[in-house]
Amino acid sequence: MRKILALVICLTMLLSALLISGCTPGGEEVYVEEGATEIKVYAREFEQWAKDHLNNLANEFNKDLTDGIQVKIQFYTQDTYADALTVARENGKAPDLYMTTYGELYTNIQNNYCISIDEYLSTEAVDDILDVCKEMVTYNDSIYAYPWNMEPGSMFFYRKDLFAEAGIEKVPTSWEELYDACEKLSGILSRGQYCIGLPLGSYECTWVTYGMQQNTTGGLTLDESWRVSRLDEPGFKDIAEFFYTIFSNDWAPTSALTSEGYTYIVDALCDNNPKLAMTFGGSWSIAEIYNYTESDQTIIDNIGVAPIPTQSGDQTGTTSANGGWCYCISKQSKNADKAAKFLNWMFTENAERTAQYFIEAYNSKAPTSQSVKDYLDGYNSEVPQEWIKVVNDVAATGIPEATYPWDISLETGKIFETMQVRCKTGAFETLYATALQTAQENIEIIMSRSNYPSNPKYDYGD
Amino acid sequence: MLSNYSDKSKKPRLFKYRNAKSAFAMMAPAVLLLLIFAYIPLAMAIVRSFQNYTTGEFVWFENYDYIVKTPSFTKAFGNVILFTAIIVVAQMVLSFFFAHVLKAINAKVANAVKILLYVPCLISGVVASIIFMFILNYGGGLITSILIGLDIDPIAFATEGYWPIACVIVPTWWLGFGYNTLVMYAGLLNVPKSYYEAAQIDGAGFFKQMIYVTIPYMKNIFILSLINLITGSLQMLDIPYMITGGGPLDMTMTPSLYLFNSFRDVNRPQNVTIAGSILIMIVIVTINIIAFKCIHSEKMED
Incomplete structure (x- = not known):
């Protein structure tokens, strides 16, 4: 009995120590910024490495305890993602940022689920987006989503x-x-x-x-x-x-x-x-x-x-056709500017940071901006160069899915x-x-x- | 005294409602739960089926127009009528036949058989589908493995010929067979032996006894089974979803499965899905009203 008691006390102390030091038992760091606005992101759950990648990005962003923004990612599987978005919207609690496919983007615009992000993107950032991607996210001369990746489907x-x-x-x-x-x-x-x-x-x-x-x-x-x-x-x-x-x-x-x-x-x-x-x-x-x-x-x-x-x-x-995913800012978001800040941080400010995703993906997805494409061209990947060339060539001539x-x-x-x-x-x-x-x-x-x-x-x- | 109670006009008002408060108190939780979780959502659903999903503007029958002009949904209705017809006939005939077998065999053996028969009823449709998928899977299911072992081409049960329909109907029948057999068996045991004895004296053989004694006496049991089977079949979802996904060419698509997929499709305005659900509800309620009218008229005759 005493041994069990001692064990419980030790475990409690260890857990307390971990919490006080700001570390979870999994080793993931937790940053707490008092009074910061929470930006909620709904993300589709793909492979484990992709999930880890996005979590790491959010964690990296949250390290800055002076910007007044803390990002929280919520992952949903293929089976639950659409339901989760629908339920959140029905309750007026849509996430600030969410992922959607290029094929579904127009319906999102029609249904007033997302807003134009023109005002949040610099001219350089817009110019940097590859034309083939820009076409997929542009409606009525406005950009409604930032293209994350392109995946040729065949x-x-x-x-x-x-x-x-x-x-x-x-x-x-x-x-x-x-x-x-x-x-x-x-x-x-x-x-x-x-x-x-x-x-x-x-x-x-x-x-x-x-x-x-x-x-x-x-x-x-x-x-x-x-x-x-x-x-x-x-x-x-x-x-x-x-x-x-x-x-x-x-x-x-x-x-x-x-x-x-x-x-x-x-x-x-x-x-x-x-x-x-x-x-x-x-x-x-x-x-x-x-x-x-x-x-x-x-x-x-x-x-x-x-x-x-x-x-x-x-x-x-x-x-x-080029499938793939893009990030939208919800119409219901009350912090669109802050959501856009995270969006820009992920995709438009640092090509090396954005390119890591494509490297971890074994170049199985094509980049969406010229700067990231240039970075990847100079990167020595373990994937055969002819494979990467096929992906990029097929994506470059790919068409958007029917809307x-x-x-x-x-x-x-x-x-x-x-x-x-x-x-x-x-x-x-x-x-x-x-x-x-x-x-x-x-x-x-x-x-x-x-x-x-x-x-x-x-x-x-x- | 008794005559006083039976004379309603003389009943004091206070006496009539003296238990009203406790009765309302006891009914309140059930009524409240029904209101919150059934009637209010139903009313909201009906209202929303007449509204535009995005703007909330009343568009009246626009959503209904959308859903009835959706070829997969209308085909699904045709499919489910076919499935229901097959399942109802197979289930009624085989359950009735097997109930006779149960009645005829030794009581101890019958008890064991009843348990074995009832076990599938305890399994959910999803689990049953997984069991059948282990057997039927094209990539390495039990039958595929046996066929390849015998140097015979495997059968794509989920896509080839009319196999997909069988893939949906057989597990559905299997799941309901035990319950229906036991209901029929209970009905059979309720038929008074004296009726059969009287029929025998009149010279009726096995089939005449069945036609003139058993079937008329079990009419209400048949109607009850029929309602359950029709309502259940019209709402088929899990088995076609798991085994065939509604394919090939919408051959096994059911209205419930279509609406389930539709709800998960962010491209589709959800009020259209709601309109489709209301349509299914109307069909099921209509069938039930007709069936209950039949039962009611039977009772009246009794």
Whole structure:
């Protein structure tokens, strides 16, 4: 009994000592600034290193006990983030700063969730933002968010050892070359192994194929006015046939091989006996390769990265949409100026500080400002230079994701999904005609909604 | 004395309400909780379904117009009607049949079987889905492993052919089978033996006894099971969410799952989601009113 009592007293004393010295048991320093304004930041929880990075940034910022600002980050998982934001807004307690995707930014503006940050950014800071990013955060000539990163959603990953074994000498750049590669690979792969991993289901087939749609058809589902469907463009039929060819030949799995589906599809490429020989994957797959293989150089050396094959074989144009995240200041924030101060501190004041995120991310994301890009160009990364070049090149030609109602984009994804799940039940022409007609009818229904929006970046001339 | 009590007109007013205070006091917590957590939110939801989410301006049926012009939501309604029809028929027929088996077998064995049957009812839909996913998973589930071991191509249960529908219906049926069987079994035990004896004397065989004695006597049990099954099936969410995610091509999408996804979609005005929920509520309430009317009329006949 005495021993237990002594132990309890010792633990209490130790805890008190830690608290008095301002250290938590985890070693994280806590800075307390009396009377400071708390800036609440809602952040999506990604990988642990990304979470640590943001926490460290906030901690570093909070070290200054004279600026009257203390930042508090609250992380939410993919499943809870949107709910948390909705609930906070409903209660009038929206965070001062929050993350959103480029694709969702316009809805945030429409719904008055965020404010323009023009007045908080210096001219130099605005000029420093890369044009491709600036376009994604600008509406009605105002910048509404600071772009944090860019993630091309579709790139091509392959196993060099399997290519060599199958006698594939050239990395496929066109669909025809990809079919040839699949033919050759199917001869050497065993049951349970597949030639290529592609996005599955309408949801993935929608956002992953934005780049492919742009490359093949010269646009996305709707034209610039958001009033006319472009699905009659022959390129959409070609993409559908691409999916039909791959899936009817059993070259791709019809169900996800990994728990997160397309997000971590690259895992299936990284095993010693991989389930996939090639796969489409987002740029984040580069970091995933390092994490999954625990930086096993033998496997990493066996993996190649390239832009996705295109119909014509020309990969210099758009091959991907740029996903990624940006930071907004809430309309409900009462301390927008102080939130902006933290925003500037993170992104516009010190390129070296901002670049650390991209370094820790194994260059799997593209930077959003010229100064950070320049810094990274001079940095000696452990990631192969050709991989980094592919990410930057694909991002530079990437397009923003569609901002018209998601249901409409999804109808195009459903056409491609039809090819995946019905390819064994009928001829391509019949399947495509039915899928196209359904999609067109559904798009018309969606467009007939009484509150169907207009494109803020289109001049309707009235 | 008794006649005095039965004559309401002569009852003193004070006597009539002498327990009113304690009665109201006892009812108050329940009424208060219902008001706070059910009726006030419901009223707020109805009001908000007629408002613009951002401005609060009344837009009347605009949100309803949005949700009924959402192809996935309308398809989900069609799906759930199909699922409900299959689940209700399968559940009623098989539960009724198995209840007969339980009644016929040895009491000790029947007790053990009842426990085994009831165990799935204690499992949540999410856990049941995980169990089925372990079996059906394409990447390395039990069936995939067996098929690959036998050098047969694995089946993509979540996407191939009509398998996705089976993937949703079978676990739902499995979860409810024990409860429905026990309800039917209890109903069967309630049928007086004398009815069967009278029927036998009249020369009725097994099927005639079932049609003219068992089924009419258990009509209310059937209606109760029917209401539970229809209401439960219309609100299907966890199993399609976990196993198929509503796909492929919205084949297993249900209205509840659609609204659940819609609530989590920051792009969608939440008042549209609320309007969709109100629509589902109207459908379920209508079905329940019809079913309760049926029960009521049965009781009247009794």
